[in-house]
Amino acid sequence: MKRILLIEALANSGPYVLDAARSLGAHVLVATHEDVYGSYPAALRERIDGTVFTDLTDPDRALADLAAFAEATGIDAVAGCWEFFTPLVARLARRLDLPGNDPGRAQACRNKAEMAQAFAAGRVPAPRTVVADTAEQAQRALARAGIGFPVVVKPAEQGGSWGVSVVGSPGQLDAAVRHAQSWPVAAPHGLPMDQRVVVQEYVGGPEFSLDTVVWREEYFHLPLVEKHTTGGSYRAETGHTCPAAVRPADLAAVRAAAERALKALGIRNGVAHTEVKISPEAGPVVIEVGARLPGDHLVDVVRRASGIDEARAYLQAVLDEKPDVPAPREGACAIRFLTPPRAGTFRGVTILGRHDGLVDRHLTTPPGAAVGSAHDNSARIGHLVFTAPTPGQVNADAARVLAHTRVEVS
Ligand SMILES: Nc1ncnc2c1ncn2[C@@H]1O[C@H](COP(=O)(O)OP(=O)(O)OP(=O)(O)O)[C@@H](O)[C@H]1O
Ligand SMILES: [Mg+2]
Incomplete structure (x- = not known):
């Protein structure tokens, strides 16, 4: 065995x-x-x-x-x-x-400052980025690089959108840099985090993620996933839909950008999760790559939508067996995260009306617990999972159920 x-x-x-x-x-x-x-x-x-x-x-x-x-x-x-x-x-x-x-090159897979350098060296389409310790340094570096506002400020090391904010003017930089530096260690091991911040040009357009299993430097792409986030200053994920309904030319361009990013990071065996926005002006722009399976229950979402088990394919790759990534079957799956409308004491979730397409629901927070507002993924209190024959149908079902879902907070 x-x-x-x-x-x-x-x-x-x-x-x-x-x-x-x-x-x-x-x-x-x-x-x-x-x-x-x-x-x-x-x-x-x-x-x-x-x-x-x-x-x-x-x-x-x-x-x-x-x-x-x-x-x-x-x-x-x-x-x-x-x-x-x-x-x-x-x-x-x-x-x-x-x-x-x-x-x-593996350090560049966990550190966004090093990742930006690797992307620049590998000519990966990615946001122009400066690295700084303070807001003053950031402002000078932005001016030198000719990067205008809005910009995105984020911790060099973190995840779950913690500390990430969109900044519209120089006056907001100081608070954003301090926010990005609020987590010096990562739970549960107490791993020290690089306290530098990365500041990037803001990329517009819809956002996606693409998982890729790599075996003997051959790329096995999973179906593209559409990513939903909050707008405004904080970009917490609100859900995902698989597969994303995009034009074949866009899919090919996203895959090409992801392959470039994986090469730049030395990802040659295992799995990678690439986050990418399709900018109306520039086409695919790689936001980040993790040399790991996705979070957010995307393994489950992709499997329910396509029949492909990417965790299994990942293990096959590391065992040096050809990964099983067949053509996806027809179908779509969506996950939507539940967040409280404001900070307070969580009381429960009520879904009124029809539940078409809803196949799973999961609460991660017990009633009576204190909850915060939705700045990052830590505010989630649970999620709903939907399946339907097409992405359009599953997005419509999810929207209908969410419109009738009340997260009660007192
Ligand atoms: N340069 C950018 N332009 C536009 N939006 C961005 C940019 N960088 C980050 N974002 C938005 O902020 C979100 C979180 O940023 P990022 O993925 O870099 O941080 P993270 O903490 O690793 O996030 P997560 O673990 O939630 O994926 C992105 O998914 C995207 O919506
Ligand atoms: Mg991310």
Whole structure:
């Protein structure tokens, strides 16, 4: 039986990876910290075949510990779920002589400042970007680069749209930079985050994500997903629809841009999640790439829409087997996140009227809990999942149900 070493399973895609391993008849050993393992839900622990404890906030020590474990017990593949550990996944795979990404460029897959440099070097269509420690530095760098407002300010390292804001004028830069620097460490491991901020030109147009499984430097693209976000200063995701209804020429252009981005980042084995906007003037512009499976239950959304299990295809790639990415079957799936209308005490969710297309609903926040307003993905209290024969139908069903959904807050 094949043995996969998974660096941290406590992630949105973790349960999908563990189920996929089971379907492939492989065992999964999870590398994590003992204290973090203590917080694993029972349903996650039950799916794991073994653990190895180390300190994932100390990459050199973790590399030594995990290499020693792998050499002693025999490991056939290294995988990851968390963006911040993708450099460690790449370094460990190299050390064990297993398939993986280029460790020399892997840091650019977790750090948006380094990613911007790699994109510029690889001539990837991406927003022009400056990097700064303070608002004054940012303003000078923007002027030197000739980048006008609006701009997008974000932490060099973070996710879930935390600390990301759209800034319309120089007077708002200071608050935006401070907001981006509000999270010096990432839970649950306490991993220190680069406190620099990246400031980018604002790209207009609709937004999409494209997942790609890479095996022997060959690209296996999953269906394109349409991404819905809030407008205004904060861009939290409100939902996704798969497949995105785009013209074939746009799809081809998005795939070409994503392949360029993956090459620039040294992603040659595994999976990548590319976020891209289609600008009316410039065509596809790559916002970011994660060398990992998507979050937001997109593994489930893509599978329900297309029949393709990208977690399974990812594990096949790291096991050096040809990934199973068949042509998608007909169908569409949408997920919509529920957020409170304002901060307060969450009381419950009521859906009035017809529920056409609604196939799953999940609350992540118990009634009685304090909730915040929707600046980033931490405000979510749950989600709804819809399926229908076409993207147009599933978007219409989701819109109708959401119009009749009340998130009660007192
Ligand atoms: N340069 C840009 N122009 C226009 N919009 C942008 C730009 N950069 C980011 N955004 C918007 O902000 C959102 C979050 O930004 P980004 O993806 O860089 O941060 P993140 O924290 O990694 O997000 P997440 O983990 O939610 O995908 C994007 O999905 C997009 O809607
Ligand atoms: Mg993003």
